[in-house]
Amino acid sequence: MKRFVLAPDSFKESLTAQQACDAMQRGILRVFPDAQCIQVPMADGGEGTVDALIAALAGQRVECEVKGPLAGQRINTYWGLVDSGKTAVIEMAKANGIDLLTPEQRNPLKTSTFGTGEMIVQALDLGVTKIILGLGGSVTNDGGASMAEALGAKFLDVQGNPVHACGGSLNRIQSVDLSGLDVRLKQTEVMIASDVNNPLCGPNGASYVFGPQKGADAEMVKLLDQNLSHFADIVETGIGASYQHMAGAGAAGGLGFGLLAFTGASIRSGVELVIEQYHLAEKMAQADYVLTGEGKIDFQTQLGKTPYGVAQLAKHLNKPVIAFAGLLGEGFEALYDLGFSQMIGINPSGCTLQDALDNAERNLEESVVLFSLLLKDQK
Incomplete structure (x- = not known):
């Protein structure tokens, strides 16, 4: 046999x-x-990560409604609760993924990660102590700024007025106000499960490598990359730490960077995480x-x-x-x-x-x- x-x-x-x-x-x-x-x-941090980990760890779905990739869009979706309710598993694609928009709707100058931030808040409301975030399959390029907004961060222009973040508005941000950032993040372990190891900016960064599949033409790719670079410099000056060159910072249109900078997240290979949780080596040894x-x-x-x-x-x-x-x-x-x-x-x-x-x-x-x-x- x-x-x-x-x-x-x-x-x-x-x-x-x-x-x-x-x-x-x-x-x-x-x-x-x-x-x-x-x-x-299987999954690698992209589509299917929540379902894979729920199946592997006998978890449960948490149904929710959050903001979709575009302004004014609300979607019904879900995230996962495992480890007897101690750990949340969130897949950003469930809120802000490329499959949620038609090709004609995709525009990374306008899409945002706010809905992902809303799911993080919901997990914190249920008292989790650990959050695993899968980052593949995004339709966004906002550096995780909108995600941070949902968690209480504010981004201000040169006059001190709020800037509602999306890929096309990051260049207007001149300062960061983290005084309202959700304090529960300090007591919560946040782990990024990423399917890529790209840095935030440059020829191997989020905009140039993944922007075209999200609807960006050559001119838009250049603008998105410049905006991310500007945003990262402002953020890193504000927090006194640098993350934009880290492997995985460019995941999900820079959401990796935003999670590293605003939530203190760690990052690891999504597929390695799923392999570990499934005990795949033990199964494979008999094959x-x-x-x-x-x-x-x-x-x-x-x-x-x-x-x-x-x-x-x-x-x-x-x-x-x-x-x-x-x-x-x-x-x-x-x-x-x-x-x-x-x-x-x-x-x-x-x-x-x-x-x-x-x-x-x-x-x-x-x-x-x-x-x-x-x-x-x-x-």
Whole structure:
């Protein structure tokens, strides 16, 4: 009997991690009916992190209404409560994520992280002593300023008037008033679970690397980067500490920076955190094969994405790891030197993006069937 560990992330805009697990399992069982499949729906700080940790730690949802990415937008969403109510798990994408806006609505000059701050306040109201914040999948580029506003911070212009923060207004901020910042943060451990290690600014920073997927053109990217740099300088002068060059400060449009600066957060790899909570090493040790995947695998995968974290663990345990992706993008070949045994694109040649999104579940299952048939023929 063959044993498979199924540890994919979500396939953005098409499959949740759980749906990906189910499709993989169906594909395997069509070829190996007696196979044992251990499902471990993964996340790396991005979409699915709350659900993954609730499942791993037998937690519960906390339903809520918060401000969405755009002014005047209110959304119904949820965060997680685990560890007998002592720890909150918050996924910023649930409040201010890219999937909450249509492509036409996305404008990182206007979007904000205020709703994420509201969820932090709700967690503090319930008396948690630890908050885990997943930062992937954002549609924002405000450096976490709006999140800080929700927690009581004020940002002032040259005349001392309040500036309501968003990506396009950070350049107007000339001073920071933290006298109203929620004092409960000082007694609360805040841990960032990040899927990237980018600094805040520059060619590898939040605006240049991730701005275009959030709706920014080349001119807007340049402006957003300048605004973040200005904002970071003002904040760091005000608090007497520097965070903008730290790995992960650029996560979620600079929300990583804001959390480091305003909440005293620590930061770690989101996928490593989920791997640890799931005891994935113990599950993987009994496996013959490990399957992982997500919507796109390319050179950025090695910067902290789920498939890379899974592959590193599999390599350590000397287990073959096969990654499935909707798209094998630029530079994916380099990943073969980093623990991946095989990488498989699931979409038929010539299919449109919409077809790929609509048929992801079927395409993933059929790709796993083909892999399993090849595996069967090898024996």
